[in-house]
Amino acid sequence: AQKVTQAQTEISVVEKEDVTLDCVYETRDTTYYLFWYKQPPSGELVFLIRRNSFDEQNEISGRYSWNFQKSTSSFNFTITASQVVDSAVYFCALIISGNTPLVFGKGTRLSVIA
């Protein structure tokens, strides 16, 4: 069975600080896909990134960066120079190969204070 653990329930930072959201996953499959979604107060889940299990390159998109390490089964997400608009609940999720459902972690609530 697949499992995603987000140990940080809530994080609070001051604007412009950097913050890292942790994600640890479990799967016995060798082919899988990892995702991050953002859920702002409006409630709609917004896709941020997808990474497949064969691509361990880190990725940067503007102020966002992701660190994928298969050796520790982690897929961490860093926001640089956080802004108030980054306040949301962030979910890490996993799919094994095929069009299977997403397995979500419990989410990390990020509050960025001005």
Added chain:
Amino acid sequence: GAGVSQTPSNKVTEKGKYVELRCDPISGHTALYWYRQSLGQGPEFLIYFQGTGAADDSGLPNDRFFAVRPEGSVSTLKIQRTERGDSAVYLCASSLLGEGGNEQFFGPGTRLTVL
């Protein structure tokens, strides 16, 4: 283009009543998923359709829950004899079919409250 839409956005019902929740996926998306999100939790899988057929309904909690997608586009999640524990946000997502790992696009959800 239009995203995934869900109606109603909010539904309040009494214990024991029957409810239907509707999902209109992105045009051309063959895969459709239903998830349920309780307060403070991540979304949990309920059922997944490929076209008209349910490819996986292992997440449905019991036989009071049922979903259909008769023409391969719009889907309806049906809950009979609602219980207070059914209160949650019900999310629908759609995606293209492919080798796997396709991005799922989510709707805004239906907030169900059972009194």
